[in-house]
Amino acid sequence: MHKSGVNFSLFSRHAVRVWLLLFEDVHATKPFQVIELDPQHHKTGDMWHICVLGAGRNLVYAFRVDGPYAPEQGHRFDPTKILLDPYATAIATPPEWSFAGLSSQGEASALTDSGREATAVAKCLVTGNSFDWEDDRPLHHPWSSLVIYETHVRGLTVHPSSGVRSPGSYLGVIEKIPYFKRLGITAIELMPLQEFNPNEVTAVNPLTGERLRNYWGYNTIAFFAPFQGYSSRLYPGCQVDEFKTMVKALHKAGIEVLLDVVFNHTAEGDETGPTLNFRGLDNSIYYLLEDDKSRYKNFSGCGNTMNCNHPVVRSYILDCLRYWVVEMHVDGFRFDLASILGRDRNGHLVSNAPLLEQIAEDPILRDVKLIAEAWDAGGAYLVGRFPGERWSEWNGLYRDDVRRYWRGDQGMAGAFASRICGSADLYEHSGKATVNSINFVTCHDGFTLNDLVSYEHKHNLANGEDNRDGSNDNYSANYGVEGPTDDPAIRRIRLRQMKNFIATLLISRGVPMILGGDEFCRTQMGNNNAYCQDNEISWYNWALLDENQEFFEFVRNMIAFRARHPTLSSERFYRPEDVSWFNPSGQTPDWHTESAVGCRIYGEHDGDQDLCLLFNPLPHPTNFVLPDLSHDSVWLRVIDTSAAPPFDVCQPGEGIPFGGNASIRLVERSMSVLLAERNR
Structure with missing residues (x-):
């Protein structure tokens, strides 16, 4: 957009005709003007373009594109379909937008030359760039x-129960900033918010008859456009302004904003899916196709796979990332199923994949944080092997090993020790650092922390897939009862195990990630795949914060403890002289047979206190002999997951003293942390 009008442009290599459709407003049933682009005057190379003088902000538009309909050659042009601009920065969607009638050629048209109604389809919106960012700058927090x-x-x-004035919105996030500050987090990772259709799910909840929805948002339609449904809808394009307002407010509070982005597939699905943009613009370029060209490769598990390493698609993804950084001020990205971004145009994994290298080396993106979900649905599991030193990874092995250790699985102590020390066995060989490991015990995909210690089996019947969906390998336990219980003994062990998981996460080298709501024991009632549950299964019930104040305070205090002891978050791996592991009797552990282990971590710098970490995942108490100290020092026990407040995490200068070479008792399934301190 410029002062004289708006430039529209569209890539299509194989199109033969392109029309620009202009609408009076988002509710218009037909365009007030249809402009056919003359290839002699409005086409440069593969770019179709036109400047519309007098056009400006809030203009509603879309395209129609004609070309060969030849699925055996990979072409699926259909001039009857309304198509979204892949570069649109805002989408206007109808409240009950349906994908019905938008699939294969020959079905009912959304809009034809005769002007059939277009109210049920999404359209693009021209946005301006007049937002006042004030002095907002990237925070550049160190990893x-x-x-x-x-x-x-x-x-x-x-x-x-959230108590906000703007529930379920970008502005609602702002109202929770005082809570985030109190908790102590320094970055917020937002699940997908690039435009998607929540109404695309057609199944119903077999238990209630309720229509299911795409709640998570992992089916992107427009990659440059923030989701309209998270805005107030007070005026066209307000989602852009309100997203920016949210980012600016989070930055003022010292909190970075990371976006979960889904470039591995789109909402168009397989060959039976809707035609929204890419399929109708140049299907054979945007997607990976099978040898017969009529079907899609499906490394995403969602019907299609983006052709990420085609030069045109690479440029598109890079343009998109730059837009979110430069215009929307985000601090980084988590890439869903990122292994797909390393597949070539035949779907093969390649070393030094062009797209991954370009993202990492792009001059505009050099300072943003890059996090890969280093696997895909096609069997690629690249944890510890994701290419490029700049890429951090969701460490799925951290999640699994820590869960199995605290569940009491035999032979897990060695793997557990490696995860606590930053997973050097995964990352050091490739020249990476501890912060390349994003450590987590729970995330959106799977059990919540409360459910991890309350259910042995997934309970996904409400998803309408006969409990077949979601992972079967949860490494969870219920400690005697499946689901909620009033049994005080079971409730105590569940609370202790949740403390064990959080304490482990926050004393581990690497970058800790907490699933929102875990800090006050949010439950999904055993559903480990709540992608379609836009209801109380997924929503944060803030009444739990009052009910579970003890656990919230434990999480908050553990975050503060980590911040006070930078040895725990160092970006380098421990050297042999930095840490020594021992069994309860103080000897070198037998990693194959022993489960209860401890370690002494020596302070890296003058003034740093030595730490002693003790872990007992066994179902019975264990006595540990503490490492020797000089005669003028004592061990202070400052964390004890079996203790009640304030002794579960003691405040600075407090703690329970033990002399060097003394013995300390850890009750069943508990851990302790001790600090070496001069005996005063």
């Missing part, structure tokens, strides 16, 4: 200071 909070924009505040 070592990050504590990431993964959350869902709507789910965070839509429940009536």
Whole structure:
């Protein structure tokens, strides 16, 4: 957009005709003007373009594109379909937008030359760039200071208990900033918020008959456009302004903003899916196709796979990332199923994949944080092997090993020790650092922390897939009862195990990520795949914060403890002289047979206190002999997951003293942390 009008442009290599459709407003049933682009005057190379003088902000538009319909050659042009601009920065969507009638050629048209109604389809919106960012700048927190909070924009505040004025919205996130500050997190990772259609799910909840929805948002339609449904809808394009307002407010509070982005597939699905943009613009370029060209490769598990390493698609993804950084001020990205970004045009994994290298080396993106979900649905599991030193990874092995250790699985102590020390066995060989490991015990995909210690089996019947969906390998336990219980003994062990998981996460080298709501024991009632549950299964019930204040305070105090002891978050791996592991009797552990282990961590710098970490995942108490100290020092026990407040995490200068070479008793399934301190 410029002062004289708006430039529209569209890539299509194989199109033969292109029309620009202009609408009076988002509710218009037919365009007030249809402009056919003359290839002699409005086409340069593969770019179709036109300047519309007098056009400006809030103009509603879309395209129609004609070309060969030849699925055996990979072409699926259909001039009857309304197509979205892939570069649109805002989308106007109808409240009950349906994908019905938008699939294969020959079905009912959304809009034809005769002007059939277009109210049920999304359209693009021209936006301006007049937002006042004031003095907002990227925060550039060092990786070592990050504590990431993964959350869902709507789910965070839509429940009536949230107490916000703008529930379920970008503005609602702002109202929770005092809470984030109190908790102590330094970055927020937002689940997908690039435009998607929540109404695309057609299944119903077999238990209630309720229509299911795409709640998570992992089916992107427009990659440049923030989701309209998380805005107030007070005026066209307000989602852009309100997203920016949210980012600016989070930055003022010292909190970085990371976006979960889904470039591995789109909402168009397989060959039976809707035609929204890419399929109708140049299907054979945007997607990976099978050898017969009529079907899609499906490394995403969602019907299609973006052709990420085609030069045109690479440029598109880079343009998109730059837009979110430069215009929307985000601090980094988590890439869903990122292994797909390393597949070539035949779907093969390649070393030094062009797209991954370009993202890492792009001059505009050089300072943003890059996090890969280093696997995909096609069998690629690249944890510890994701290419490029700049890429950090969701460490799925950290999650699994820590869960199995605390569940009491045999032979897990060695793996557990490696995860606590930053997973050097995974990352050091490739020249990476501890902060390349994003450590987590729970995330949106799977059990919540409360459910991890309350259910042995997934309970996904409400998803309408006969409990077949979601992972079967949860490494969870219920400690005697499946689901909620009033048994005080079971409740105590569940609370202790949740403390064990949080304490382990926050004393581990690497970058900790907490699933939002875990800090006050949010439950999904055993559902480990709540992608379609836009209801109380997924929403944050803030009444639990009052009910579970002890656990919230434990999480808050553990975050503060990590910040006070930078040895725990160092970006380098421990050297042999930095840490020594021992069994309860003080000898070298037998990693194959022993489960209860401890370690002494020596302070890296003058003034740093030595730490002693003790872990007992066994179902019975264990006595540990403490490491020797000089005669003028004592061990102070400052963390004890079996203790009640204030002794579960003691405040600075407090703690229970033990002399060097003394013995300390750890009750069943508990851990302790001790500090070496001069005996005063």
